[in-house]
Amino acid sequence: MTTATRDTPTKAHINHASDDRPAPSAQPxxxxxxxxxxxxxxxxxxxxxxxxxxxxxxxxxxxxxxxxxxxxxxxxxxxxxxxxxxxxxxxxxxxxxxxxxxxxxxxxxxxxxxxxxxxxxxxxxxxxxxxxxxxxxxxxxxxxxxxxxxxxxxxxxxxxxxxxxxxxxxxxxxxxxxxxxxxxxxxxxxxxxxxxxxxxxxxxxxxxxxxxxxxxxxxxxxxxxxxSLSVSGILLTKTMGRTEELTRRFSTASEELADLExxxxxxxxxxxxxxxxxxxxxxxxxxxxxxxxxxxxxxxxxxxxxxxxxxxxxxxxxxxxxxxxxxxxxxxxxxxxxxxxxxxDLPVDVAEPDRPTRMANPKGALSFEHITFTYPGAATTTLDDVDLRIEPGQHVAVVGATGSGKTSLGYLGARLYEPDQGTVTLDGVPLGELTQVDLAGAIGIVSQETYLLHATIAENLRFAKPDASQPELEAAARAAQIHDLIAGLPEGYETVVGERGYRFSGGEKQRLAIARIILRNPQVLILDEATSALDTRTEAKVTDAIARLSRHRTTLTIAHRLSTVRDADVIVVMDHGRIVERGRHDELLARDGAYASLLARDAVLV
The missing domain is CATH 1.20.1560.10 (ABC transporter type 1, transmembrane domain)
Known part of the structure; x- marks a missing residue:
């Protein structure tokens, strides 16, 4: 079986609907x-x-x-x-x-x-x-x-x-x-x-x-x-000097539209x-x-x-x-x-169950049972017969080189995709038997790319818990080590974060995301390279906030830097969609295998 070279779909996998499909015609x-x-x-x-x-x-x-x-x-x-x-x-x-x-x-x-x-x-x-x-x-x-x-x-x-x-x-x-x-x-x-x-x-x-x-x-x-007119698009356009080119492209498209009108x-x-x-x-x-x-x-x-x-x-x-x-x-x-x-008419790949299993108080046992997965439209397999169990309250870190399947495992753990073969379960219940609401309440994700709404800080935090009181917001922000910064702003929690949160630094956005997850209070936490884009000083603050968040929770960490996973209960090493090693930091070093090789190369993991 071949393996994918990336954790997420590449441009080769992406098929823009409007680019390749013939013009739709009326059906009977x-x-x-x-x-x-x-x-x-x-x-x-x-x-x-x-x-x-x-x-x-x-x-x-x-x-x-x-x-x-x-x-x-x-x-x-x-x-x-x-x-x-x-x-x-x-x-x-x-x-x-x-x-x-x-x-x-x-x-x-x-x-x-x-x-x-x-x-x-x-x-x-x-x-x-x-x-x-x-x-x-x-x-x-x-x-x-x-x-x-x-x-x-x-x-x-x-x-x-x-x-x-x-x-x-x-x-x-x-x-x-x-x-x-x-x-x-x-x-x-x-x-x-x-x-x-x-x-x-x-x-x-x-x-x-x-x-x-x-x-x-x-x-x-x-x-x-x-x-092109989002914050990210404007930054890219200006720094690449492509303003005139994009203006010409837009003008051409507008002229074509005018001609069609x-x-x-x-x-x-x-x-x-x-x-x-x-x-x-x-x-x-x-x-x-x-x-x-x-x-x-x-x-x-x-x-x-x-x-x-x-x-x-x-x-x-x-x-x-x-x-x-x-x-x-x-x-x-x-x-x-x-x-x-x-x-x-688009098929729903991740459908709600007809007869859902209710889960009021999950313990947090997350299990991947013989998982095989390929991204839609891809010719290569991303995960190949992955078998992994995370016990309640256990901290498991997943490491590996780029394209090893780490992020894909996290996606399946949150049921953002369905596996081609095998089952992902929570406390023995297949994720497909849980409603999206119950699943979101039990499993939370903190990813590398933090998304904030163009709204106030309070509204962003309450997105996780709409009925959260002001004291609850402040308690969550304190746990994420972001309350003092918010309190020092002229408008405090009513400060508008801006498009995608661009008024805040990467570390500040990450801590806001952590505060949001604290309000959600899930029993299982998936950390998808949550500190990979941060400098060392900011990473230390975010890591401390994550450590508080992870306390007494089942945690699956998708690791970017090996220094962040040394204290994990179990470290899982992936290579080409398979688990090749697992154990504690010291045990894996002693084996002098794939993990030791990654550490020796001081690899930058994605």
């Missing part, structure tokens, strides 16, 4: 999934549909009222009848407006409810994915799916369903009314409908492809901003403009058709009927164009839905 089941999103709003949707149907039917009364005015009351000088019919037209206009406002509010509530549900579903699912997903995916790509793609669907989700129902009802009702007025003129009006449908389908297909490319470019820009706006514009021209000409065609009958005695079309018919004709083609335009928007939105569904 996407429409059904979209309809299911509206499932919990059936009552409100029924109300919206009722309001739409009522509004559409009421609006059809106006042309008939107008016909009676022109053909009956005005020629007959029936002033009273004209007043009644005119009032009727006013009532129709007011009623349809009121119904439209109420319907708009209800449909917006439905749409925003669906958007909320979809955003929450994506965020919740992403929280369940293993660490491996985030080592393969750019942060900006994730942000783009949630912000740009879901945000881009908002108008379609909020308006599309109501537009389809409203326009569809209006088209059907108007067609029936036109047919009742004059079936011959109706046939003249409908002869070009197939052409309208064909043009809109062609335009929709083109816009869908452009929309997919546009969302990918927006994801690229989001990633570029997230990477123009293409999206103009795609099919001439085709759709031709539809508008035809619709504008159609009334003239109706007048010409009517001209052959107005002067005749058989089948003559009255002036009132002609005006009513052309009014209905306008009411027919306006919603018909809305339907066709909505069809284009739907096809455009399907590309965004597919990108979001891609994330929702």
């Amino acid at each position: 089941g996407d429409i059904r999934r979209i309809f299911r999103l509206f499932g919990e709003h059936k009552g409100r949707l029924a109300l919206v549909g009722l309001l739409i149907v009522a509004s559409s039917l009421i609006s059809l009364a106006s042309p008939f009222l107008l016909r009676n005015i022109l053909d009956v009351t005005l020629p007959g000088r029936d002033t009273r009848g004209t007043v009644v019919l005119a009032i009727g037209m006013i009532v129709v206009a007011v009623s349809t407006t009121v119904l439209s406002v109420v319907q708009s509010r209800q449909s917006t509530l439905v749409g925003q409810g669906v958007m909320h549900r979809l955003r929450t579903a994506v965020y919740t699912h992403l929280q369940k994915l293993s660490l491996g997903f985030y080592t393969r995916t750019r942060t900006g790509e994730v942000q783009s799916r949630i912000a740009n793609d879901i945000g881009g669907m908002q108008a379609a989700v909020t308006n599309t369903a109501t537009t389809i129902v409203s326009s569809g009802t209006t088209v059907v009702a108007t067609f029936v009314a036109m047919f009742a007025l004059n079936w011959k003129l109706t046939l003249v009006s409908l002869v070009l409908v197939p052409l309208f449908v064909w043009i809109s389908r062609r335009v929709g297909g083109m816009r869908r492809r452009i929309a997919t490319n546009r969302q990918e470019r927006m994801a690229d820009m989001s990633s570029m901003v997230a990477e 123009v293409r999206s706006a103009m795609t099919g514009r001439w085709r759709q403009s031709s539809i508008g021209i035809i619709i504008a000409i159609l009334p003239a065609a109706i007048y010409l058709a009517a001209a052959f009958t107005v002067s005749g005695t058989t089948g003559a079309v009255s002036i009132g009927t002609l005006v009513a018919f052309t009014t209905l004709q306008g009411q027919l083609f306006r919603p018909m164009m809305q339907l066709l335009s909505t069809g284009v928007d739907v096809q455009t939105s399907l590309a965004m839905f597919r990108r979001v569904f891609d994330y929702l």
Whole structure:
């Protein structure tokens, strides 16, 4: 069996989703999934549909009222009848407006409810994915799916369903009314409908492809901003003198996005403009058709009927164009839905158990039983049949050269990954049978790369224990030897730490992280090279804080410097994913094996 050369996935293992995958296209089941999103709003949707149907039917009364005015009351000088019919037209206009406002509010509530549900579903699912997903995916790509793609669907989700129902009802009702007025003129009006449908389908297909490319470019820009305008990115850019180069790259990406926006706006514009021209000409065609009958005695079309018919004709083609335009928007939105569904369909590698085992007071026996592990997408094995048991309260240190599998063992101990073979247990219970909450309460990690939120010190500490009191915060900070520094700040525990904690030194951030773990109070502690990036003086302070934290806890130390593990109960030496030696410091030195060789070389371990 081959072994990996690193503890974590290399760039060769990382497959950026947006770089290599073809543009997503709508799948047959996407429409059904979209309809299911509206499932919990059936009552409100029924109300919206009722309001739409009522509004559409009421609006059809106006042309008939107008016909009676022109053909009956005005020629007959029936002033009273004209007043009644005119009032009727006013009532129709007011009623349809009121119904439209109420319907708009209800449909917006439905749409925003669906958007909320979809955003929450994506965020919740992403929280369940293993660490491996985030080592393969750019942060900006994730942000783009949630912000740009879901945000881009908002108008379609909020308006599309109501537009389809409203326009569809209006088209059907108007067609029936036109047919009742004059079936011959109706046939003249409908002869070009197939052409309208064909043009809109062609335009929709083109816009869908452009929309997919546009969302990918927006994801690229989001990633570029997230990477280059963070504190770390700015430091790297300025120290490497790459400001102008990154500006050029961003400008190029922005220009490509602008070009796609123009293409999206103009795609099919001439085709759709031709539809508008035809619709504008159609009334003239109706007048010409009517001209052959107005002067005749058989089948003559009255002036009132002609005006009513052309009014209905306008009411027919306006919603018909809305339907066709909505069809284009739907096809455009399907590309965004597919990108979001891609994330929702990602498998959860580290899933919550269906029937979890509760663990209220863990003793802290952590056991790795014949563990074999390979990073997703990697061709080489990182851990090969590793067998290790750490007794409650015992301190075990893991040392080895770069790529020996030390950090990977810590990841598996916190269930950030699942082993390919073997089982990791806590007090004899497989970690896969514990909920994430119970596991986080029992096993805590202090890593080399301390992450602090852009918030106050108190908020960062309470991330581990939201209900922690101020005395508890101060007690944890004292144990981590950071309280005096915090108390000396002008705002004390309300000091904002800055992006990723850049207002503090590496040692200070590490002690804040230790204070945070002290508040969490786990029974098992995994120290992943927690002092490797510190100078000797700072390391001494952090090491002392860690020693206090480790007291009476089961501790697994991933060692960077051999000086930090001399007093461990057991030292485990790893090489190429296997355990090659184990024992106390003096015992391993006496064997003059791998451990002694590492110590003699004064190796820098990662």
